[in-house]
Amino acid sequence: MKRLKSVIAVGSAVVSLGMGVAYAQEVTVKLGFAGPLTGENANLGKDVERGARMAVDDLNANPPVIGGKKVRIELDVEDDAGDPRQATQVAQRLVDAGVKGVVGHFNSGATIPASKIYYDAHIPEISQSSTNPKYTLQGFDTTFRLVANDGQLGSVLGRYAVQKWNARSVAVIDDRTAYGEGIAEEFVKSATAAGAKVVSRQYTNDKATDFHGILTEVKGTNPDVVFYGGMDAQGGPMIKQMQQLGMTAKFMGGDGICTGELPSLAGASLSGRQVICAEAGGITPEYVAGMDNFRKRFKEKYGQDVVIYAPYAYDAIMILVDAMKRAGSSDPAKYLAYLKKTDYKGVIGETRFDSKGDLQNATLTLYTFNDGKRESLGVQH
Incomplete structure (x- = not known):
């Protein structure tokens, strides 16, 4: 009996030691996320x-191995409310928290000032949605994006207005944010180069709800197309108020209005009005099934449909971890070089970065709205 107890005791000690070794080998890697969780773009x-x-849940269900050790990913989430000043405060908190990489921010106006904080700390940042070209033109080797930029979006939309809609006159409104101004200016360049004339240039802000004054000014110029540089929270009410004023102009905007929620924000006034928008990404045929599966899993997990950029944030997390795995380290100083050489096939397609951190061969998708739903007009390059 004593011999049996001794064997059990030794066995227990070995099991305990083994568990201790396994526990010691587990590593937690903290990633940051920042975006507008309150405010107009929540x-x-x-x-x-x-x-x-x-993405974090999927990774932790089958923990990745980095440098020979199983890793648990922890996500540190911060709300920047889409505000540039708050974004820099959030960025500093994430740096102080010791994150090894950041996904976000959402709005270009928040992403650009925050990117300097991450650059100074040498922490990679992947924005899943910021389109202002300035973001990757600052000379920071830590900035990356997963979508086309405003130059590409505005160029395609400007040409479409003139070549497909035969627009000869356009009115342009923007919300004075880095995003809104950026895409509006790119649209103006493209539309005027294609032969259109800007007959009205108006400005609002990203918290406005009443556009009757500027729309009355616009109506007086009788434009063929009204272009809005801003988000769906203003784009929807703007379409409603165009209807109230009896305006018949076509309506156009970038990815900020190109959401599944625009029909509910615009209401019945969306019916019968030609509306075109562009999403700063595009799923090529070979990735459609994977995207459909993602949307299904997302709906099952959260009880809500994808609004627009959730798949891009998912891939951003995966791309950061993929670079760490290839580098054998979660240390930004070591894995950043591998991040720059990314060749990753994910939900949104194949991701490869150019020297600035922009996508090589970026795509975008044009959409219209029918019967209260977004309807794709095809992927553009």
């Missing part, structure tokens, strides 16, 4: 947060 910010959390 629906969009929460969408990308869910995409990022879904």
Whole structure:
């Protein structure tokens, strides 16, 4: 009996020691996420947060091995409310928290000032949605994006207005944010180069709800197309108020209005009006099944449909971890070089970065709206 107890005791000690070794080998890697979880763009910010959390959950269900050790990913989530000043405060908190990489921010106006904080700390940042070209033109080797930029979006939309809609006159409104101004200016360049004339240039802000004054000014110029540089929270009410004023102009905007929620924001006034928008990404045929599966899993997990950029946030998390795995380290100083050489096939397609951190061969998708739903007009390059 004593011999049996001794064997059991030794066995228990070995098991305990083995568990201790296994526990010691487990490592937690903290990643940061920042976006507008409150404010006018909260629906969009929460969408990308869910995409990022879904990626973390998928990774932790089958822990990745980095440098020979199993890793658990922890996500540190911060709300920047889409505000540039708050974004820099959030960025500093994430740096102080010791994150090894950041997904976000959402709005270009928040992403650009925050990127300097991450650059100074040498922490990679992947924005899943910021389109202003300035973001990757600052000379920071830590900035990356997963979508086409405003130059590409505005160029395609400007040409479409003139070549497909035969627009000869356009009115342009923007919300004075880095995003809104950027895409509006790119649209103006493209549309005027294609032969259109800008007959009205108006400005609002990203918290406005009443556009009757500027729309009355616009109506007086009788434009063929009204282009809005801003988000769906203003784009929807703007379409409603165009209807109230009896305006018949076609309506156009970038990815900020190109959401599944625009029909509910615009209401019945969306019916019968030609509306075109562009999403700063595009799923080529070979990735459609994977995207459909992602959307299904997302709906099952959260009880809500993807709004727009959740799949991009999902891939951003995966791309950061993929670079760490290839580098054998979660140390930004070691894995950044591998991040620059990314060749990753994910939900949104194949991701490869150019020397600035922009996508090589970026795509975008044009959409219109029919019967209260977004309808794709095809992927553009």
